[in-house]
Amino acid sequence: xxxxxxxxxxxxxxxxxxxxxxxxxxxxxxxxxxxxxxxxxxxxxxxxxxxxxxxxxxxxxxxxxxxxxxxxxxxxxxxxxxxxxxxxxxxxxxxxxxxxxxxxxxxxxxxxxxx
Amino acid sequence: xxxxxxxxxxxxxxxxxxxxxxxxxxxxxxxxxxxxxxxxxxxxxxxxxxxxxxxxxxxxxxxxxxxxxxxxxxxxxxxxxxxxxxxxxxxxxxxxxxxxxxxxxxxxxxxxxxxxxxxxxxxxxxxxxxxxxxxxxxxxxxxxxxxxxxxxxxxxxxxxxxxxxxxxxxxxxxxxxxxxxxxxxxxxxxxxxxxxxxxxxxxxxxxxxxxxxxxxxxxxxxxxxxxxxxxxxxxxxxxxxxxxxxxxxxxxxxxxxxxx
Numbered sequence: 001x002x003x004x005x006x007x008x009x010x011x012x013x014x015x016x017x018x019x020x021x022x023x024x025x026x027x028x029x030x031x032x033x034x035x036x037x038x039x040x041x042x043x044x045x046x047x048x049x050x051x052x053x054x055x056x057x058x059x060x061x062x063x064x065x066x067x068x069x070x071x072x073x074x075x076x077x078x079x080x081x082x083x084x085x086x087x088x089x090x091x092x093x094x095x096x097x098x099x100x101x102x103x104x105x106x107x108x109x110x111x112x113x114x115x
Numbered sequence: 116x117x118x119x120x121x122x123x124x125x126x127x128x129x130x131x132x133x134x135x136x137x138x139x140x141x142x143x144x145x146x147x148x149x150x151x152x153x154x155x156x157x158x159x160x161x162x163x164x165x166x167x168x169x170x171x172x173x174x175x176x177x178x179x180x181x182x183x184x185x186x187x188x189x190x191x192x193x194x195x196x197x198x199x200x201x202x203x204x205x206x207x208x209x210x211x212x213x214x215x216x217x218x219x220x221x222x223x224x225x226x227x228x229x230x231x232x233x234x235x236x237x238x239x240x241x242x243x244x245x246x247x248x249x250x251x252x253x254x255x256x257x258x259x260x261x262x263x264x265x266x267x268x269x270x271x272x273x274x275x276x277x278x279x280x281x282x283x284x285x286x287x288x289x290x291x292x293x294x295x296x297x298x299x300x301x302x303x304x305x306x307x308x309x310x311x312x313x314x315x316x317x318x319x320x321x322x323x324x325x326x327x328x329x330x331x332x333x334x335x336x337x338x339x340x341x342x343x344x345x346x347x348x349x350x351x352x353x354x355x356x357x358x359x360x361x362x363x364x365x366x367x368x369x370x371x372x373x374x375x
Contacts, residue, residue: 047176051184058188059266
């Protein structure tokens with residue numbers, strides 16, 4: 001139940017989180033997934049992450065480039081575009097505003113929270 | 116491309132080599148080039164190897180569903196000879212309803228032409244359903260901001276007229292496999308659709324034009340030479356003021372309808 005709820009929350013903000021990871025520099029699928037897990041967001045399956053990366057690329061918010069590796073099958077590296085940076089800034093502000101409203105409401109009804 | 120990776124996919128019991136072969140088939144069928152399929156599969160193989168998972172099915176889900184997510188929004192490199200085109204026009208009171216009705220029949224809006232008509236295409240071999248929405252933006256900066264906000268939900272701009280922006284996205288983005296289109300309805304014969312509300316406004320406008328024309332003619336005929344100049348000045352002032360009031364009222368109505 002708790003995992004389902006977290007998964008549902010994540011669905012609305014995963015695009016932003018991926019863009020946020022890419023502000024630290026270019027990255028590839030598994031590394032992005034690891035960064036999100038390290039940030040406490042839980043394990044993101046490839047089946048969830050890759051359609052998001054495709055969507056961001058189609059919207060010109062990130063650009064992907066496949067590079068052949070000396071060892072292994074090669075990787076597709078993703079980089080944030082200028083449009084992606086602007087979208088991240090605007091949508092982050094909207095998300096934080098929403099988060100603040102939720103937090104304020106929940107805190108006001110929580111026994112240990114603010115009145 | 117699909118390789119011969121014989122790893123047994125844990126829980127699903129499917130070998131990951133079989134999984135990627137099936138995925139490659141789905142990606143090819145969706146129109147990706149051999150190179151795109153090869154690099155996509157190679158990247159996913161690398162992901163699976165690094166994650167130390169042995170179950171591609173568990174990591175990525177059913178190949179067909181996963182492939183649909185990977186090709187969503189990608190446009191074929193070459194135009195299809197089987198594609199049909201259709202141009203049509205409507206008014207601002209019926210546009211969204213009609214766009215979504217014809218989007219459900221596989222018509223994709225590519226833009227608006229100089230006459231304000233929606234220019235649509237439909238690929239008879241690989242038609243899919245589309246959904247549309249309209250937003251309001253007063254200038255280029257607002258248009259950019261609105262487009263950036265909607266891009267995260269896979270909405271793509273497909274034209275703008277005055278301060279209306281139109282967006283499209285494949286219905287698969289919200290409905291998944293249920294958005295597949297099996298049977299094609301024949302292209303509509305009509306090219307102009309006017310709503311009852313718009314026709315009502317046209318009648319009001321025509322009646323107002325007849326009344327003001329008649330009054331003007333009477334004033335100029337019977338008012339004498341001294342009336343001509345003041346009447347001309349009044350007309351020059353009244354026309355843009357009336358036009359602005361009418362436009363503002365319509366804009367207010369539309370904005371209220373958008374927010375409702």
